[in-house]
Amino acid sequence: VVDDVTCAEVVELITAYLEGRLSGPERARLEAHLGECPGCVTYVEQMRVTVAALRTPSPDDLDGPAQDDLVRLFRDHLRGT
Numbered sequence: 001v002v003d004d005v006t007c008a009e010v011v012e013l014i015t016a017y018l019e020g021r022l023s024g025p026e027r028a029r030l031e032a033h034l035g036e037c038p039g040c041v042t043y044v045e046q047m048r049v050t051v052a053a054l055r056t057p058s059p060d061d062l063d064g065p066a067q068d069d070l071v072r073l074f075r076d077h078l079r080g081t
């Protein structure tokens with residue numbers, strides 16, 4: 001059974017997940033990973049906030065930097081720190 005999502009896959013799936021575009025099985029696999037990986041839970045929650053913020057009418061100070069911080073934070077998670 002190939003049902004274990006890696007942290008790297010979470011990065012690839014996160015946007016579709018937050019937008020509700022994952023199929024049922026994909027979402028179930030991702031959520032199973034979140035159940036075992038606090039680092040990815042944090043990442044998902046921060047992405048959710050970031051995505052919501054980016055959709056507000058005044059995104060002026062929310063383009064590059066917020067995303068960069070997230071990517072850096074998640075790279076630390078992948079390194080196991």
Ligand SMILES: [Zn+2]
Pocket residue numbers: 006007010033037039040
């Ligand atoms: Zn993870």
